[in-house]
Amino acid sequence: MRLRHGLELMKPRIGITIAATAAAGYAAVADKVEPLPMLALILSMLLGSGGSAVFNHLYDRDIDGMMKRTRNRPMVKGDVSPTDALMLSAGLTIAALSTAVMTLNWVVALHLFLGIFVYAVIYTVWLKRRTWWNIVFGGAAGSFALLAGAAVVEPSQWLLPTLLAVTLFLWTPSHFWALAILLADDYRAARIPMLPVVVGERLTARLILLNSVLLAGSSLLPWGLGLLGTLYGWTATGLGLVLIGLNLKLVATPSRRWAGWNFAWSIPYLLGLLIAIALDRHWN
Ligand code: HEM
Numbered sequence: 001m002r003l004r005h006g007l008e009l010m011k012p013r014i015g016i017t018i019a020a021t022a023a024a025g026y027a028a029v030a031d032k033v034e035p036l037p038m039l040a041l042i043l044s045m046l047l048g049s050g051g052s053a054v055f056n057h058l059y060d061r062d063i064d065g066m067m068k069r070t071r072n073r074p075m076v077k078g079d080v081s082p083t084d085a086l087m088l089s090a091g092l093t094i095a096a097l098s099t100a101v102m103t104l105n106w107v108v109a110l111h112l113f114l115g116i117f118v119y120a121v122i123y124t125v126w127l128k129r130r131t132w133w134n135i136v137f138g139g140a141a142g143s144f145a146l147l148a149g150a151a152v153v154e155p156s157q158w159l160l161p162t163l164l165a166v167t168l169f170l171w172t173p174s175h176f177w178a179l180a181i182l183l184a185d186d187y188r189a190a191r192i193p194m195l196p197v198v199v200g201e202r203l204t205a206r207l208i209l210l211n212s213v214l215l216a217g218s219s220l221l222p223w224g225l226g227l228l229g230t231l232y233g234w235t236a237t238g239l240g241l242v243l244i245g246l247n248l249k250l251v252a253t254p255s256r257r258w259a260g261w262n263f264a265w266s267i268p269y270l271l272g273l274l275i276a277i278a279l280d281r282h283w284n
């Protein structure tokens with residue numbers, strides 16, 4: 001197996017975002033962020049996210065071959081054998097969990113395991129091909145990443161990480177359903193029941209809007225309850241207003257163009273929120 005294929009199978013950009021989510025969870029609860037635990041956390045998340053992503057490529061190689069966006073992936077083209085992919089996935093997962101247990105603690109490892117399990121088994125194996133609820137439950141993977149980070153220290157209170165985990169949970173439908181509008185033909189061809197395939201683009205756009213109102217509302221709770229300050233509060237408000245504005249545009253014109261803008265905004269939206277959490281707690 002070539003290095004470039006192995007890296008592609010690990011979905012590194014998503015791994016980096018998962019690691020950033022965990023880092024924000026740690027920063028949210030720690031009085032002082034220590035560099036070594038932070039590095040260990042980031043490493044375990046990159047390995048764990050990579051391990052589950054390799055498994056996703058392996059399991060989905062049949063349907064990936066039916067979709068334009070994914071038909072050139074290494075597992076579809078036979079660049080990597082299923083046995084090699086399985087070994088890579090298992091190796092990365094074992095390395096991730098051992099790193100978390102040996103350098104951090106077993107509560108971090110447990111949350112990391114649950115995140116991996118949600119993506120690899122609950123989403124990929126059980127739900128993706130069966131129901132449009134697939135990505136709603138799949139979103140729990142992001143929540144577990146945040147909770148894994150919060151478990152690095154023994155937090156004095158769990159309310160803040162719990163609220164942030166809810167926000168992560170609500171982020172996924174707004175992130176993915178917009179993209180699903182753009183990719184509806186692909187998903188239809190592979191018979192995957194993503195929301196726009198099942199209920200059409202118009203209703204999907206409305207459900208994205210409804211979800212984003214809940215998402216933006218949940219993101220403001222830590223500020224409203226005094227757990228985070230004004231830097232976070234104003235950032236979350238601004239990011240949420242842009243998201244809802246783009247959603248409204250999509251409801252008015254459910255075109256591929258606006259679906260693209262909605263998806264594109266979901267990534268800086270999340271990263272902005274995560275950076276604001278860390279700055280709010282540690283930048284005086
Ligand atoms: C079940 C839930 C999710 C689904 C179905 C989903 C689906 C997708 C898809 C199809 C893409 C496009 C990838 C491509 O262009 O090949 C994407 C991009 C992305 N996703 Fe998600 N996603 C989910 C959850 C998450 C989570 C939890 C995170 C991290 C916290 C995340 C982070 C990203 C990032 C950073 C990108 C852009 C980078 C890239 O294109 O690879 N996603 N997502």
Ligand SMILES: CC(C)=CCC/C(C)=C/CC/C(C)=C/COP(=O)(O)OP(=O)(O)O
Pocket residue numbers: 014015018045048049050052053056060070111112114115116119128141142144145
């Ligand atoms: C805590 C922890 C380690 C969590 C890891 C979870 C993880 C990597 C979540 C990402 C979810 C994701 C990118 C789904 C992509 O859907 P898809 O696989 O259907 O997209 P595709 O069509 O591009 O393959």
